[in-house]
Amino acid sequence: ETGVTQSPTHLIKTRGQQVTLRCSSQSGHNTVSWYQQALGQGPQFIFQYYREEENGRGNFPPRFSGLQFPNYSSELNVNALELDDSALYLCASSFGGLSNQPQHFGDGTRLSIL
Amino acid sequence: AQTVTQSQPEMSVQEAETVTLSCTYDTSESDYYLFWYKQPPSRQMILVIRQEAYKQQNATENRFSVNFQKAAKSFSLKISDSQLGDAAMYFCAYRRTGGGNKLTFGTGTQLKVEL
Numbered sequence: 001e002t003g004v005t006q007s008p009t010h011l012i013k014t015r016g017q018q019v020t021l022r023c024s025s026q027s028g029h030n031t032v033s034w035y036q037q038a039l040g041q042g043p044q045f046i047f048q049y050y051r052e053e054e055n056g057r058g059n060f061p062p063r064f065s066g067l068q069f070p071n072y073s074s075e076l077n078v079n080a081l082e083l084d085d086s087a088l089y090l091c092a093s094s095f096g097g098l099s100n101q102p103q104h105f106g107d108g109t110r111l112s113i114l
Numbered sequence: 115a116q117t118v119t120q121s122q123p124e125m126s127v128q129e130a131e132t133v134t135l136s137c138t139y140d141t142s143e144s145d146y147y148l149f150w151y152k153q154p155p156s157r158q159m160i161l162v163i164r165q166e167a168y169k170q171q172n173a174t175e176n177r178f179s180v181n182f183q184k185a186a187k188s189f190s191l192k193i194s195d196s197q198l199g200d201a202a203m204y205f206c207a208y209r210r211t212g213g214g215n216k217l218t219f220g221t222g223t224q225l226k227v228e229l
Contacts, residue, residue: 033215042118042205042219043159056214090159094215103215105159 004093004106012112013081021076021109023091030095032074033103034066037088049074086113116141118208120220127196128228134181135191135223137206145211148182150191153222154202162204165189167211193225201227
C-alpha cells in the first residue's frame with residue numbers, strides 16, 4: 001500500500017510569486033484535504049477535494065486554490081505569495097468525501113517566503 | 115465555531131513512567147469525533163487514537179488511552195510505560211460527524227521523554 005506522498009519537500013519563493021504544491025493520495029483514497037501549519041501552531045484546514053470538486057473550505061482567501069485529478073492526486077496553488085504564507089503544508093487523504101473515514105497524512109512541504 | 119485548547123505547551127516524562135496530556139474543546143454539536151495525533155520531527159502527522167462522542171467507553175490503543183468527559187468537554191491522553199520513541203509534538207483534534215475531513219487542531223503539546 002502506497003502512502004500519501006508530497007512534493008517538493010522544501011521550497012523557497014519570494015513575495016508576489018506563485019507556487020504549486022503536489023500530493024499523491026494513498027492507494028484507494030478519493031478524498032484529499034490540505035492544511036497549513038505555521039511554526040509552533042496546529043494545522044489549519046484550507047480545503048477538501050472529493051471526486052475532483054471542492055466540497056469544504058476553511059478561512060483562507062481565494063488566492064489559495066486547488067485541483068484534484070481523475071487519479072485523485074491533488075495540487076495546492078497559492079498566488080501572490082505573502083510572508084505569512086511561510087509554513088508547512090500538509091496533505092491528507094481518505095476515502096469517502098463527507099464520511100468519517102480516518103485521514104492519512106503526508107510528510108508535508110516546507111514553504112519559505114523571502 | 116469549534117475550538118480546541120491544549121494548555122500545556124511542554125511536558126516531560128521519565129522513561130517507563132506515565133504521562134497525561136490535557137485537551138479541552140468547545141462545540142455545540144452532539145455528535146463528533148476527537149483525535150490525538152503525534153507529529154515527530156519527520157513532520158508526518160500520525161493518528162494515535164480516536165474517540166467517537168456517542169461512545170461512553172474510553173478508547174484504548176496499547177499503551178495509549180483517553181479520558182473522555184463529554185459534559186466537561188475534556189479529552190485527555192494517557193501514555194503508559196513511556197518510551198523514547200514517544201517524544202514528539204502531540205495534537206488534539208476535533209471533527210464534526212459528517213463534516214468530511216475538516217479537522218480543528220489545538221496548538222500542541224511537546225512531549226520530552228527522559229532516561
